[in-house]
Amino acid sequence: MKVATGERDDKKAEGLAATIFCILFHGSKIYLATKFLNGYRPMLVDDFDFDLPKDLIAQRPVSPRDRARLLLLGDREKRVTDLPGLLNPGDMMVFNDTRVIPARLKGKRGQAGVEVTLHKRLDEDRWDVFARPAKKLKVDNLIQFAPEFSASVLARGEGGQVTLRFNRSGADLMTALKNHGSMPLPPYIKRAGLADGRDKSDYQTLFAEVDGAVAAPTAGLHFTDSLIAALDARGIKRATLTLHVGAGTFLPVKTDDTDDHVMHAEWGHIDAATADAINATRSAGGRIIAVGTTSLRLLESAALEDGTLREFRGDTDIFITPGYKFKIVDMLMTNFHLPRSTLFMLVSAFAGFDTMKKTYELAIAKGYRFYSYGDACLLERKQLS
Numbered sequence: 001m002k003v004a005t006g007e008r009d010d011k012k013a014e015g016l017a018a019t020i021f022c023i024l025f026h027g028s029k030i031y032l033a034t035k036f037l038n039g040y041r042p043m044l045v046d047d048f049d050f051d052l053p054k055d056l057i058a059q060r061p062v063s064p065r066d067r068a069r070l071l072l073l074g075d076r077e078k079r080v081t082d083l084p085g086l087l088n089p090g091d092m093m094v095f096n097d098t099r100v101i102p103a104r105l106k107g108k109r110g111q112a113g114v115e116v117t118l119h120k121r122l123d124e125d126r127w128d129v130f131a132r133p134a135k136k137l138k139v140d141n142l143i144q145f146a147p148e149f150s151a152s153v154l155a156r157g158e159g160g161q162v163t164l165r166f167n168r169s170g171a172d173l174m175t176a177l178k179n180h181g182s183m184p185l186p187p188y189i190k191r192a193g194l195a196d197g198r199d200k201s202d203y204q205t206l207f208a209e210v211d212g213a214v215a216a217p218t219a220g221l222h223f224t225d226s227l228i229a230a231l232d233a234r235g236i237k238r239a240t241l242t243l244h245v246g247a248g249t250f251l252p253v254k255t256d257d258t259d260d261h262v263m264h265a266e267w268g269h270i271d272a273a274t275a276d277a278i279n280a281t282r283s284a285g286g287r288i289i290a291v292g293t294t295s296l297r298l299l300e301s302a303a304l305e306d307g308t309l310r311e312f313r314g315d316t317d318i319f320i321t322p323g324y325k326f327k328i329v330d331m332l333m334t335n336f337h338l339p340r341s342t343l344f345m346l347v348s349a350f351a352g353f354d355t356m357k358k359t360y361e362l363a364i365a366k367g368y369r370f371y372s373y374g375d376a377c378l379l380e381r382k383q384l385s
Contacts, residue, residue, distance in 0.1 A: 045258060045261075046256075050364075058369040066079070069369070091237065095238065096291070100213045109137065127163070219333050237277070243267070253340055270309070287330040336371065347379060
């Protein structure tokens with residue numbers, strides 16, 4: 001794995017005094033001055049790079065799903081089916097119940113082909129999408145997906161993002177997507193064309209109930225009815241929340257410093273009953289196990305400074321990097337993530353930067369399968385001093 005150079009660190013140090021001086025005159029950001037005085041250094045995206053053999057990128061899930069390999073810290077190797085014995089009665093697992101919609105569409109702008117992937121719902125008929133080729137689209141262009149299904153371009157953004165207004169809304173739009181769209185598989189899952197019939201079930205979790213995601217919360221893909229029954233028998237509690245995963249989760253980080261990266265917002269919901277149940281579990285000494293980075297991100301977005309979870313409804317663009325102080329989550333079950341990705345940064349914050357570098361090196365050496373259809377790891381939160 002690559003690490004930041006000493007020269008780069010020296011350059012950061014040279015600007016320290018000027019940075020603190022500027023920040024002290026902006027009260028809303030005065031907390032950053034404290035971070036610098038405590039030895040804070042913005043991390044480089046290169047810090048999170050590593051080489052991954054292409055043959056370790058899973059193209060299909062294992063069958064049954066819960067037979068995927070599960071790597072624990074300290075070089076302990078298990079299967080997902082071993083989860084009940086790795087947790088304690090009274091612990092609580094938190095799942096994301098978002099449901100992936102057929103968000104990938106192919107259409108025509110005149111005679112030219114256009115492909116769009118829905119990214120974020122704005123209201124009943126408007127969505128932010130990623131389009132290809134976006135540069136040729138202009139405001140008021142009409143994209144025809146089917147004889148009676150189309151969308152007009154309202155605005156163009158950065159990085160291929162476009163805002164569309166569809167000629168269907170609400171439930172009618174969802175019906176049109178189901179009739180004409182396909183599963184929005186990540187770019188590293190290779191298919192001859194669009195997602196195939198197997199992906200319609202493979203790329204959906206057992207908990208999927210609330211339409212709105214354009215990417216699966218992939219840690220949840222490992223669970224089966226029999227595994228849930230075993231967890232119940234062990235006395236492991238369950239809770240669900242909703243975070244509609246956006247296509248922005250696959251976008252590369254294009255900045256040099258992690259501090260300069262801007263996350264795409266995603267919509268989430270934690271109801272009062274779920275927040276109360278999680279708070280009660282923590283008060284009773286039970287651990288909170290987030291199933292997937294999406295569950296973790298929403299839990300931390302809704303957490304108060306004293307570690308209490310509140311009801312939450314709205315957008316979150318939380319970006320977690322090493323140095324973040326976790327308030328709610330004690331353990332994290334997650335798949336293996338892309339190099340230089342915000343998700344690898346998150347797990348490095350959770351379990352420790354050096355720990356995750358070694359864990360990923362071990363996973364690669366032992367042939368673990370990576371990404372959405374791959375294997376998983378079970379991480380414990382690093383205690384900050």
